[in-house]
Amino acid sequence: MASTKEIKNRIKSVGDTQKITNAMYLISSTKMRKARRDAEQARPYYQLMRREIRRMFAVGTDLKSRYYDAAVDENVKGGRSAILVITADKGLAGSYNQSVIRETLALTDMSDEYTLYIVGDYGWRFFRSHGSNVDTSFEHSMNQPSLAMARDITEELLERFDRGLFDRIYVCYTEFTGGMTAGTATHDRLLPFDRDDFVPEFDETDKDASTVFEFEPDIETVLERSIRSYLVGYIYSTLVNSYSSEQNARMMAMDAANENASELLASLELEYNHLRQNAITQEITEISSGARSLKRKKGQKR
Amino acid sequence: MAENTTFKLQIMASDHTVYDGEAVSVSLPTTEGSVGILANHSNIIMAVVPGTLEYVPAGEAAADMGLSGRQSVVVSDGLLKVENGETMILVDTAERPEDIDEARAKRAEEKAREELKRANSNRDHAMVEAELSRALSRIKASKPRHKL
Numbered sequence: 314m315a316s317t318k319e320i321k322n323r324i325k326s327v328g329d330t331q332k333i334t335n336a337m338y339l340i341s342s343t344k345m346r347k348a349r350r351d352a353e354q355a356r357p358y359y360q361l362m363r364r365e366i367r368r369m370f371a372v373g374t375d376l377k378s379r380y381y382d383a384a385v386d387e388n389v390k391g392g393r394s395a396i397l398v399i400t401a402d403k404g405l406a407g408s409y410n411q412s413v414i415r416e417t418l419a420l421t422d423m424s425d426e427y428t429l430y431i432v433g434d435y436g437w438r439f440f441r442s443h444g445s446n447v448d449t450s451f452e453h454s455m456n457q458p459s460l461a462m463a464r465d466i467t468e469e470l471l472e473r474f475d476r477g478l479f480d481r482i483y484v485c486y487t488e489f490t491g492g493m494t495a496g497t498a499t500h501d502r503l504l505p506f507d508r509d510d511f512v513p514e515f516d517e518t519d520k521d522a523s524t525v526f527e528f529e530p531d532i533e534t535v536l537e538r539s540i541r542s543y544l545v546g547y548i549y550s551t552l553v554n555s556y557s558s559e560q561n562a563r564m565m566a567m568d569a570a571n572e573n574a575s576e577l578l579a580s581l582e583l584e585y586n587h588l589r590q591n592a593i594t595q596e597i598t599e600i601s602s603g604a605r606s607l608k609r610k611k612g613q614k615r
Numbered sequence: 616m617a618e619n620t621t622f623k624l625q626i627m628a629s630d631h632t633v634y635d636g637e638a639v640s641v642s643l644p645t646t647e648g649s650v651g652i653l654a655n656h657s658n659i660i661m662a663v664v665p666g667t668l669e670y671v672p673a674g675e676a677a678a679d680m681g682l683s684g685r686q687s688v689v690v691s692d693g694l695l696k697v698e699n700g701e702t703m704i705l706v707d708t709a710e711r712p713e714d715i716d717e718a719r720a721k722r723a724e725e726k727a728r729e730e731l732k733r734a735n736s737n738r739d740h741a742m743v744e745a746e747l748s749r750a751l752s753r754i755k756a757s758k759p760r761h762k763l
Binding site for chain 1 (some may be wrong): 627628629630632645646647650657659661662663672692693694696698699703704706707722723729733737740743744746747750751
């Protein structure tokens, strides 16, 4: 059986661990609140931009561009894909990183040719050691997501897309599902756009579709520029979603760790008291039996 | 009735609203060169290119924001839309010229700070992670004995 001193030490070390997990919980909750507040500020702009893109798609039904296809088949095979993977910089976030990695691997298994563009040190380390085809010139850490960061990522991907290095761009990220949930790892196609994603939102009574506009210089140019800007917003939202999910997953992991530590502490305290009680009982027994035998000796002398 | 001399103008950057209210005129750089918009312009959609946008605000919104006379804003790529006399300008970024140097310096500073913070936090995190996994394995190894 462990000595009381040993148990005392263990209680101290569990207590220290709990302090750390508790601090990490608080840090994550602050970070998440800030990210969501920033995202709220950017939302109106992208909603308006989306509405204008939708309008242009509704007006120009016969437009063709490398940025959008009337009919893109969902079959990933037979094309070169770029996959933007959004992971965390750090672990200790439950299954957060693993879920995104699994989603990515499922996607790479389906494609003939792919290049990974990884955000976050965790994914970077994993895919490099896993022997995946990673573009090593693309380095972004999963810091607090910002529009500037989304802009950099968009520029880098579009530059390669414009050079014709690949036919499709996907993004693997974690969708924030709110509350105490870990979020869902998922993938979306960034480019080419599926015009159907926009058009069904229209109906005949929609006045957006009926107002006649003049386009200068022409609808293609305006649309292409809008799409670039819209992509920034889209990537930003996947970053914020992932970041919030990451912080949420970490909060949950730390919450569970806190709880486990409390349970462990309780059982250690119990064992400690038990041992102490035993020791006291034993001491009393020893003293009283010692005293009795002394008394008996004295009695025999007389 | 006299023709309106002002129109509704909304200038939005991706991270904030620059102006939302009445205006007398606005001129801005587009793919077709500099374009000026006055009240009662016909419906149009144009692509905005980086350059300087100038507008003359009017009415309550301008007074509320303490704006008077010609305002200029440096904008990046975006979109201009005039719909039934209402003008909406969506641009990626918009900064007042006097803020630009300051804003750039601030961004650089922020970036440097972020880098530093990230390096520190990643190192701390690695330490904490190692410590935690040590603690967890110790706990795991000793757990059966604790079950009373």
